[in-house]
Amino acid sequence: MVDEISQFKVALAAALAQGDDGGAVSRVCGALAEALPCDGVAVTLMMSDMQRNTVFASDEVIASFEDAQYTLGEGPSLVALTESRPVLVLDFANPSSAARWPGLAQEIATLPTASVFCFPMRFGVINVGICAFYRRRAGPLSATEISFVLDALELTMLVLLQLRGGGDGESLVGRWLAVDGYSRRRVHQATGMLMGQLGVSAESAFARLRGRAFAEGTGIEQIADDIVNRGLLLEPDPARRGGDPPGP
Amino acid sequence: MELADTLVGDFDVADLLHRLVQHVADLLDVDAAGLLLNDHRGNLQLLASSTEATRLLELFQLQSDEGPCLDCFHTGRQVAVPDLQAVVDRWPRFVPAARECGYLAVHALPMRLREDTIGALNLFSASVGAMPPRDVQVAQALADVATVGILQERAARHREIIVEQTQAALNARVTIEQAKGLLASSGLGMEAAFESMRQYAESGGYRLADTARNLVEGRLRPSEVTSVSRTSKQ
Numbered sequence: 007m008v009d010e011i012s013q014f015k016v017a018l019a020a021a022l023a024q025g026d027d028g029g030a031v032s033r034v035c036g037a038l039a040e041a042l043p044c045d046g047v048a049v050t051l052m053m054s055d056m057q058r059n060t061v062f063a064s065d066e067v068i069a070s071f072e073d074a075q076y077t078l079g080e081g082p083s084l085v086a087l088t089e090s091r092p093v094l095v096l097d098f099a100n101p102s103s104a105a106r107w108p109g110l111a112q113e114i115a116t117l118p119t120a121s122v123f124c125f126p127m128r129f130g131v132i133n134v135g136i137c138a139f140y141r142r143r144a145g146p147l148s149a150t151e152i153s154f155v156l157d158a159l160e161l162t163m164l165v166l167l168q169l170r171g172g173g174d175g176e177s178l179v180g181r182w183l184a185v186d187g188y189s190r191r192r193v194h195q196a197t198g199m200l201m202g203q204l205g206v207s208a209e210s211a212f213a214r215l216r217g218r219a220f221a222e223g224t225g226i227e228q229i230a231d232d233i234v235n236r237g238l239l240l241e242p243d244p245a246r247r248g249g250d251p252p253g254p
Numbered sequence: 255m256e257l258a259d260t261l262v263g264d265f266d267v268a269d270l271l272h273r274l275v276q277h278v279a280d281l282l283d284v285d286a287a288g289l290l291l292n293d294h295r296g297n298l299q300l301l302a303s304s305t306e307a308t309r310l311l312e313l314f315q316l317q318s319d320e321g322p323c324l325d326c327f328h329t330g331r332q333v334a335v336p337d338l339q340a341v342v343d344r345w346p347r348f349v350p351a352a353r354e355c356g357y358l359a360v361h362a363l364p365m366r367l368r369e370d371t372i373g374a375l376n377l378f379s380a381s382v383g384a385m386p387p388r389d390v391q392v393a394q395a396l397a398d399v400a401t402v403g404i405l406q407e408r409a410a411r412h413r414e415i416i417v418e419q420t421q422a423a424l425n426a427r428v429t430i431e432q433a434k435g436l437l438a439s440s441g442l443g444m445e446a447a448f449e450s451m452r453q454y455a456e457s458g459g460y461r462l463a464d465t466a467r468n469l470v471e472g473r474l475r476p477s478e479v480t481s482v483s484r485t486s487k488q
Binding site for chain 2: 202
C-alpha cells in the first residue's frame with residue numbers, strides 16, 4: 007500500500023507539472039480517478055458561498071448519479087457532506103438502500119452503480135468537498151483499499167486546497183503531512199492559533215501555514231511546531247490586510 | 255447512567271468518547287484515562303483524554319508505535335502492567351516516557367465487539383500495583399457500552415459502520431484541535447484552552463464537538479467560552 011501511495015504522489019506531481027493552471031483541478035481529479043479502486047469517480051467542491059459544484063466526473067454514470075442526488079436532495083454524498091463522515095453503500099439493490107433514499111433508488115435504477123462510496127474531504131471545519139465513486143459490482147472495500155482511499159483523498163484535498171487558495175500546486179509536492187497523530191494535532195492547533203492571531207478563516211490560516219513552510223523550505227509540521235511551542239507570529243497578509251472574518 | 259443515555263437519540267461519537275474517559279477518570283482510582291481508535295490508515299489516534307497536558311497526549315499517541323494500547327488493539331485482549339519498571343525491555347520508548355510523566359502502572363482495555371477491535375481504553379496510575387478487578391470490570395463495561403454505541407449493534411454493514419463512525423470522530427477531533435488553537439491564541443496554554451472549552455460545554459449542556467465547531471466557524475466568541483470557565487472556577 008505504501009507503494010501505491012508513492013505512485014499516487016508521483017501521479018499528482020505529474021498532473022500539477024503539466025499544462026496550464028486552469029486545467030490543474032481536472033488533471034488532479036483525473037489522477038485520483040485513475041488511482042481509486044473503482045469504475046468511476048466524481049469530485050464535488052464546496053464553494054466559498056457554500057454552493058456545491060461538481061467539478062469532475064470520470065464518466066457519464068457517476069455524473070448522472072451525482073446529478074440525481076443533488077437534484078432530489080437525497081443520497082449518500084449529501085449525508086457524507088452534512089454529517090462529515092464517509093457513507094459506504096455496498097449494494098444499491100438492497101432494500102435498505104431503497105428505503106433510505108427512495109427517490110434516488112428509483113432515479114438510478116438503470117445505472118450500473120451497484121456500490122457507491124462517498125468520502126468527505128475535510129480537516130475539521132475546512133470543508134473542501136466530497137469524492138464519490140462507484141463500482142459495477144456490489145460489495146465492500148477491503149481494509150487495504152479503505153486505507154489507500156483515505157490516504158489518497160487527503161493528498162488530493164491538500165492539492166485542491168492549494169489550488170483553490172490561488173497557490174502553486176507544485177509547491178506542495180514533497181511537503182505532504184506526516185502521518186503521526188502528534189504532529190498532525192499540532193498542525194490543526196497552529197491553524198486555530200493563526201485564525202486568532204490574524205483574524206482569518208480556518209482555510210486562510212491553513213494556507214498561511216503551507217505558504218510559510220514553502221517559503222522557508224521546511225515542512226508544515228515544523229512551522230506548526232514553531233507557532234504552537236515557540237510563539238512564532240506571522241504577519242497579516244499584505245495583500246489582504248485587515249484579514250477576512252473567521253468562518254462563513 | 256448518563257453514558258448510556260447518550261446512546262439514544264442524537265448521537266455523537268466524539269462526545270460519547272469524551273464522556274467515557276471523563277467517567278472512567280471520575281469513577282475509578284486512576285490518574286489519567288485516554289482513548290485511542292484505529293484510523294484505518296495504519297495508526298491508532300488519540301480521540302479523547304481526561305486531561306490534555308501536552309506530555310500526556312504525547313504519551314498516549316506514542317502508543318501508535320509501541321506500548322500496551324497497541325498490543326491490546328492487536329490481540330483484542332486486556333493488557334495489565336502493574337509495574338512499568340519491570341517491562342522496560344518490552345517497550346523501550348514507552349516506559350521511560352510514562353515514568354517521566356509520573357506513571358508507574360498502566361492498563362489497556364479493548365474496545366471490542368465480537369471479532370472487531372476498534373481501539374483501546376488506556377488507564378494510567380501514579381502508583382505501582384494492579385487495578386482492583388472490580389475497577390477493571392467497571393472500566394471494561396463502560397468501554398463495551400461505548401463500543402456497542404458506536405457500532406449500533408448492527409450485524410449487517412458492521413465494518414462499514416466502524417469506518418463511518420471512526421472517521422466522523424476523527425474529524426470532530428480535528429475541529430477540537432483547531433478550536434483549542436483559536437482559544438490558545440489569546441495567551442492560554444493548550445491544556446487550559448481545552449479545559450475552558452470542556453467547562454463551557456458542560457455548564458451549558460452543549461456537546462464538546464458542537465462548541466468547538468461554533469468557535470472555529472465564528473458563531474461563538476472565544477471570550478464567551480473563557481469567561482464562563484473563569485466564573486465556574488470561582
